[in-house]
Amino acid sequence: MSTPLAGHRALITGAYGTLGTAICRRLHADGAGLLMVGRSAARLEELAATLAAESAAAGGASAPLETLAVDLAAADAVGTIAGAAAAGGGLDLLVNNAAIQGPIGPLWENDWDAWQETIRIDLLVPVALCRALVGQLGRNGRRGKIVNISGGGATGPRPNFSAYGVAKAALVRFTETFAHEVRERQIDINAIAPGVIASQMTQAILAAGNTRAGNTEAATARKAVDGDGSAQDKAAALTGWLASAASDGITGRLLAALWDPWPSLDQRAADLASSDIYTLRRIVPEDRGRHWE
Template sequence: MRGDYDTTSVVHSDTYPAIDSAKADLSGKAVFISGATRGLGRGISVSFAKAGASMIALGGRADLSDTAQAMRAAAARVGKPEPNILKLKFDVSSRESVDAAAAEIKKTFGRIDVVVNNAGTGLGGGPIAETDPDNWWNTFAVNLKGPYLIMRALTPLMLETGGLGAFVTVSSVGAHLRSPGYSAYQTSKLAVLRLTEFLNAEYSDKGIVAFTIHPGNVATDMTRGPDGKVPAEIAHIFVDTPELTGDSVVYLSKEKREWLGGRYVNVTWDLPELMDMKDEIVKGDKLKVQFVV
């Protein structure tokens, strides 16, 4: 999934010095990460701890203790203060659950600077005629309704907070593919690109910068088989690390970059090189889903 999707001359599979989250200073900032129990979410959470974010809320359906422990250890390792960690057990597809989590964030932190819509599900499912309708639609409940509910619930607090105003939604390079058997996953990831464009269009003039990322091809529970291994036929693709994802998210959100609003970034691209391409990207209105004739 590189090739045609390479935008920069250099691509990465692991973190690198230019985006090292330990070099960032997010002291005083509040962050929320959904799907933080393991995998990508844990990697993102650890990177924000290394960046010195003072307040970090973690959302997930399972126990978040291991993630919190990894965050504290990472902050100590790079000499950053231990963050105030708020663990929120919630269901991203439930309005009541998301609204309660947002209320708890406001009560405990009183602000939110960065929101990372990371929770996701459902790589496969089979050809359309062979899919289970409930499972197919549940993929949309998590991958599309979930980010919508979080945007809806936390946008008011972000508007009150001002500051960074970063909404980062994890999409996928799969949004641009048509892989047989993956209709629910890839269509939901395409839809969330457009949803994020709407959030940016509706609130950019009030200080919010909303964009999506492909988090890299990281082996997670969604890609591993019952034996805990990535199937041999796709193992050569899933070679990227959660550290690349986490440090990339910090790098992209640590300062206000209004021009990124509504755009899509593949974190395997060299991000400093991408920043240097700003004028070209803005002039051509690139990194967006568009109908071109």
């Protein structure tokens, strides 16, 4: 078995969620030790047992599996996580994966506390974790890596999902900005658009219904729920690639797990670094073939 992440230590928030589980499974199969963060201690333990059993079945030694039960909404959550990261000797990788869907429907009908809480969990907590952990990222001469999971609304308007879309767009802009700030620290930070995945999030859209979510959103969620359950695997594979040395120097990008040719992007690292490809930009008339005086 190939273990490109042997000796690495990765912290994943939202570890037992649908995408979180796929990311943990992929990183662990690639040899990484995991610090798995989530709200439920029991579900974290269950995931750790599953991954350990999978390693045993594959005949390999299991890299360390640590769990940390913490509610990211708690005031001391970031400090608790930073303490656990430091106690284990720092990190090679931070994956900001945990998120909530937030209120669905027109803004004026959204509960304002729920709207603000969505910005907190989906944007402020990931940013705070980057800030708190920046000094712990990168070990044994390796580059530190951060992966922020983006989502629908980041690259265009997403009516009825204003809190979620605003948080995810800002997370992408933060990713691009922070990439410049940490370049000399030898840290790569990228965002991933995972595509639509059947999870609590899609269930929340179906529960909200067509009237609140909109027909297109409801149909997309239905399609995901009726899918084969593997939609998260490509985003997990991309996370593994971004964690590995193969992606060294690729930073500040938003990569679409399903559509971008990321497995071969190492051959385009210089081209990427000198361009704005895979970033958020303003469109001007010339980009659409118009010339306005």
